[in-house]
Amino acid sequence: MSILRLNPADLFQSPAFSQAIVTQGPGRTIYVGGQNAVDAQGQLVGSGDLTAQTRQALLNVQTALEAAGAGWAEVVRLGVYLVQGQDVQAGFKAAQEVMGPNAAPPTITVLFVAALGRPEYLVEIEATAFVEG
Template identity: 50%
Template sequence: MPVQFLNPDTMMKSPAFSQVVTTSGNGKTIYIGGQNSVNEKGEIIGKGDIAAQTEQVMLNIEKALAAAGATFKDVIKMNIYITQGQDVRKGFEASQKYLGSNENPPIITALFVAGMGNPDFLLEVEAIAFVGE
């Protein structure tokens, strides 16, 4: 198996994320740079709304994955940067449309940050996916 998701009995198990992912064999690794809530026209979607921004971010990642021949089921790692003061539950709920049906959820690191490059952005997400051949 080229990708193995591990949740050792010696660690907490979560339905929302895995603890360890390994890859081996032939395949390709896909790195998606930090995505924010900008649509294809360069417009910021959901100013001041973490759920709307999360929806746009996930849509952007979905489009990037598709361009590389992958889906959210291929994502093995996500880094999520959220501006301080946001209700992460609203963002989490919005992301479940994309991640909720994944029986092997990716490894996730979530950090609160003081701000983004653009003060209208409430979050930014990076993703890594692996597609076996």
């Protein structure tokens, strides 16, 4: 197996994320740069709405993954950047909608930041995936 998800008994157990992931063997690593809530025309989706922006950012991540021959099952790491003051639960709700139930959750880091690349952006999401073979 090329992707090993580790959840040591001495660490918190969550169905939403893994504590560590090891990738090994033949395969490809895919790095998806930070995605914001912009559509293919560069227009902001969900002005002032963290749930809508998270949904669009995740759909953008998904599109990039699919272009590289991967899907959510191959994601080993998500980095989520939220503008300070946003409700992280609204973002998690959108993530559950887009990613669906995940028997193999990635590692996740959520950071609150002062601002993102444009003042109207509320969230930015980056991903790392590993495709076996």
